[in-house]
Amino acid sequence: MHTRQTPRTIPEKPNYWSLELGDKGVHNFRNPLTSNKRLLNRALAKSGFGDLVREAVDKAKAEGRDPETATFVLTDTPEVWAVVGAIAGLCWFNASSDLDTPRLRTFDNDVLAYGEEVLYELMDADYADGDIAPVLMEYLTKVVKIEQLVEGAKEQADFSEAQKDAST
Numbered sequence: 001m002h003t004r005q006t007p008r009t010i011p012e013k014p015n016y017w018s019l020e021l022g023d024k025g026v027h028n029f030r031n032p033l034t035s036n037k038r039l040l041n042r043a044l045a046k047s048g049f050g051d052l053v054r055e056a057v058d059k060a061k062a063e064g065r066d067p068e069t070a071t072f073v074l075t076d077t078p079e080v081w082a083v084v085g086a087i088a089g090l091c092w093f094n095a096s097s098d099l100d101t102p103r104l105r106t107f108d109n110d111v112l113a114y115g116e117e118v119l120y121e122l123m124d125a126d127y128a129d130g131d132i133a134p135v136l137m138e139y140l141t142k143v144v145k146i147e148q149l150v151e152g153a154k155e156q157a158d159f160s161e162a163q164k165d166a167s168t
Contacts, residue, residue, distance in 0.1 A: 001125045007095045016093065019138050022131035029091035029135070031143050036090050036104065040083065040139075043111035047079035079112060081129075084136045086115030088122065091139065 008028075010016055015031040032040065057067040092099050101121050107114040122132055 001097050001099055001121055003097055004095070008093065010093065010095055017138060017142050019134055021134065022128060024127060024131050028093050028095055029088075029138070030093040032087075032090040037143060039104070039109060039111050040087055040090065043086065043115075044080075044083045047083050048077060049080045049083070052077065052080065080136075081119060082112040082115035084115065084132060085117070085119035085122070086111045087139045088132060088135045089114060089118035091135070091143075 010018075010028045016028065017030070018026050018028050021027050031037070056071060060067050086104070089099055089101055090104060099118060099121055101114070101117045104111070104114045107117070119132070
């Protein structure tokens, strides 16, 4: 990681978001390109993340709690952590610093290998797991939710009742 000579201007647009990363302060991110979102979402699905969430929701329900309060731990899930690293790397758009990890294509689009390298770089810069973990949840909130809304709108448009011709 290196400090930018000229701080980057962060646009006030929906594709850009800020997140406090522990004692490292506020960091800026932007939504990844669609092709990279697909790679990230596919890797996240294969990583076992869904199982972690499902188990946490089932446990909350069994305990009589609202499933929205379900919590889970990423500590023993290296594949999920690698995806978190990839999300951090592909979304990184910090005003004052850039990552030195080569681009994803350098890793032949291997999201896990790329993510691990980003994690090593962040660890070398003294970021703790607790600093990095919120990036996953913010990505899911900002990026995946937006995609779900877009998909929902597309589905609704595809199944809308056809307009009746005024001449019939």
